Amino acid sequence: MSLRNTVRAFPSLLRVGFSEALAYRAELLVWVLSTTMPFIMMALWTAVARDEPIGPYNAEGFVGYFLATFVVRQLTGAWAAWQINYEVRQGTLAMRLLRPISPLWAYAAENLGAVPMRVMVAVPVAIFSVLVVGEQAVPREWWGWPLLLVTLLGGWLITFLANVCIGTMALFMESSNHVMDVWLVLFFILSGYMFPVSLGPPWLSALVDWLPFRYQIGLPVEVMTGRHELPETLLLLARQWIWVLVLGTLAVTLWRRGLRRFAAYGG
Amino acid sequence: MISVRGLRKHYKVHKRPPGLKAAFRSLFHREYTTVKAVDGISFEIRAGERVGFLGPNGAGKTTTLKVLSGLLHPSEGEVRVDGHVPRHREEAFLKKIMLVMGQKQQLLWDLPPAETFELNRAIYDVPQAQFKQTVDELVALLELEELIQKPSRQLSLGERMKCELAAALIHRPRVLFLDEPTIGLDVSMQVTMRSFIKAYTERHGATLILTSHYMDDVAALCPRIVVIDKGALSYDGGLDALVQRVRPEKRVMFRLEQPVEAARLTSLGRVVSHEPGSAVLQVPPEAVSATISRALSSLPVTDLTVENAPLEEVMSELFAENKARRASVAGEVGS
Numbered sequence: 001m002s003l004r005n006t007v008r009a010f011p012s013l014l015r016v017g018f019s020e021a022l023a024y025r026a027e028l029l030v031w032v033l034s035t036t037m038p039f040i041m042m043a044l045w046t047a048v049a050r051d052e053p054i055g056p057y058n059a060e061g062f063v064g065y066f067l068a069t070f071v072v073r074q075l076t077g078a079w080a081a082w083q084i085n086y087e088v089r090q091g092t093l094a095m096r097l098l099r100p101i102s103p104l105w106a107y108a109a110e111n112l113g114a115v116p117m118r119v120m121v122a123v124p125v126a127i128f129s130v131l132v133v134g135e136q137a138v139p140r141e142w143w144g145w146p147l148l149l150v151t152l153l154g155g156w157l158i159t160f161l162a163n164v165c166i167g168t169m170a171l172f173m174e175s176s177n178h179v180m181d182v183w184l185v186l187f188f189i190l191s192g193y194m195f196p197v198s199l200g201p202p203w204l205s206a207l208v209d210w211l212p213f214r215y216q217i218g219l220p221v222e223v224m225t226g227r228h229e230l231p232e233t234l235l236l237l238a239r240q241w242i243w244v245l246v247l248g249t250l251a252v253t254l255w256r257r258g259l260r261r262f263a264a265y266g267g
Numbered sequence: 268m269i270s271v272r273g274l275r276k277h278y279k280v281h282k283r284p285p286g287l288k289a290a291f292r293s294l295f296h297r298e299y300t301t302v303k304a305v306d307g308i309s310f311e312i313r314a315g316e317r318v319g320f321l322g323p324n325g326a327g328k329t330t331t332l333k334v335l336s337g338l339l340h341p342s343e344g345e346v347r348v349d350g351h352v353p354r355h356r357e358e359a360f361l362k363k364i365m366l367v368m369g370q371k372q373q374l375l376w377d378l379p380p381a382e383t384f385e386l387n388r389a390i391y392d393v394p395q396a397q398f399k400q401t402v403d404e405l406v407a408l409l410e411l412e413e414l415i416q417k418p419s420r421q422l423s424l425g426e427r428m429k430c431e432l433a434a435a436l437i438h439r440p441r442v443l444f445l446d447e448p449t450i451g452l453d454v455s456m457q458v459t460m461r462s463f464i465k466a467y468t469e470r471h472g473a474t475l476i477l478t479s480h481y482m483d484d485v486a487a488l489c490p491r492i493v494v495i496d497k498g499a500l501s502y503d504g505g506l507d508a509l510v511q512r513v514r515p516e517k518r519v520m521f522r523l524e525q526p527v528e529a530a531r532l533t534s535l536g537r538v539v540s541h542e543p544g545s546a547v548l549q550v551p552p553e554a555v556s557a558t559i560s561r562a563l564s565s566l567p568v569t570d571l572t573v574e575n576a577p578l579e580e581v582m583s584e585l586f587a588e589n590k591a592r593r594a595s596v597a598g599e600v601g602s
Contacts, residue, residue: 002358005392012389016375016382023377023418094338095373100361101390263278264338 017113042066067129074122076155084167151220154240161247171258192218215240269312274344276305304330306498317475319489327498336366365440369447374419380430391438405433425456482578524567
């Protein structure tokens with residue numbers, strides 16, 4: 001499919017994604033409620049850190065960290081794995097394949113289309129965070145703001161592309177939902193969603209640096225709460241975008257090979 | 268326009284008997300069987316032709332349509348549609364074709380059909396003026412005015428199918444693959460859809476391949492039919508020629524002023540049905556005139572019509588013939 005055609009059609013796909021998100025507003029609310037784990041973690045870790053800091057985090061630091069975690073999760077969420085798995089099994093992927101635009105762009109637009117609704121949830125939490133913990137809640141250096149946007153985009157891309165890779169596995173196996181379950185377990189433990197990755201033992205922190213999960217949540221949260229100096233931020237950003245490239249290549253390769261096996265069942 | 272040479276599509280399917288024991292066994296040892304969905308068919312279709320694909324369930328009709336529309340990669344054979352190899356799914360190819368499947372939908376479920384029309388306009392890069400003209404035409408012909416602003420999920424099946432067809436035609440495809448487009452629709456809706464499809468193909472010179480279990484669809488739309496059975500092509504030609512070959516006998520239908528005894532009918536031909544006010548006889552084509560003259564002189568006839576046997580019966584007889592031939596070939600090979 002030509003890039004020109006894709007670029008021209010993408011705004012319409014985004015508009016449809018946004019309209020669908022509005023239609024599914026009750027579902028979105030339930031999803032937001034299901035992502036409140038950072039608030040529970042916040043209560044736990046602030047209680048633990050009440051008397052003395054744990055690593056670089058005092059109680060206030062944990063509040064800022066987990067409120068930022070909630071915000072980042074809202075802005076980097078994707079659900080393409082379940083969507084692709086369902087459409088492959090039902091054969092409804094066929095209808096997307098008939099259109100002169102790659103279904104991957106359509107999935108991306110539908111997932112991104114929900115972002116404005118999620119921003120409406122995330123912004124009040126971010127404002128609340130600034131009111132509670134002050135400057136620790138947002139980047140303190142000017143360069144932190146543009147880099148935050150870049151890490152958020154990178155985080156969303158890693159989440160989306162991992163979703164595409166896993167969803168596409170349904171073209172090779174009967175269902176890929178269980179693979180997604182395994183991915184989510186690793187994501188919860190290793191992304192910084194339940195605790196800052198720097199609090200783990202050194203071997204775990206070293207491992208996490210080389211896995212994609214930290215770059216989905218941990219890195220944007222650390223940049224948002226100003227946890228790194230510029231050189232370290234740039235190094236982590238480079239690793240994040242290497243993961244974007246790796247997962248992007250893997251997603252496109254799996255997709256192309258998988259389509260040869262698509263049986264378009266039903267109908 | 269469409270050229271198919273030696274097309275085969277074989278699937279490897281996991282075979283497992285029912286029951287828990289078989290389920291456990293399949294964890295360690297899986298048996299696979301090869302299903303020959305399409306097994307070496309060839310045909311050519313000229314631009315602007317309307318062709319009906321007929322065959323029993325599982326014959327390979329839909330698989331063939333999916334290969335022609337680029338959804339499935341053929342196992343063997345050469346397929347070309349207007350110069351394109353469908354499995355490459357080139358943009359220019361996808362802009363020329365559309366596949367409508369009665370069971371699958373492209374309408375956005377929670378949004379009104381108008382949103383799908385607009386999305387298709389953007390995706391297919393349809394100029395605004397042409398889009399407006401096409402939508403106006405489709406809305407008028409299919410009577411969609413009241414429907415296109417309601418969420419698709421709130422439409423009835425028939426209403427949805429009309430909108431589905433309209434969405435599929437926004438980019439004015441030159442090749443239409445319609446797979447059971449009238450499935451589940453009531454009789455009047457079927458008639459509307461048929462006349463619309465015919466008008467569209469005539470107005471735009473579009474090529475049509477249609478599969479349907481409703482023989483009326485095929486009879487109304489397709490001068491040529493291709494019969495596929497067990498993945499193989501068993502007939503390719505005109506509808507009338509098929510009827511002449513399989514069931515040449517004519518049906519003579521009489522409306523009677525008063526009831527007649529059965530014996531008076533059996534002397535005229537084979538009695539297909541006999542009611543107090545009507546009777547249907549099946550007679551060889553060469554005997555039609557003689558039978559009518561004898562009936563008019565011996566029965567209280569108020570009206571009569573002569574027709575071919577219903578297409579359903581013709582097809583059923585053809586499939587039975589094919590089945591018997593396969594059984595006999597298998598028997599010869601076995602012995």
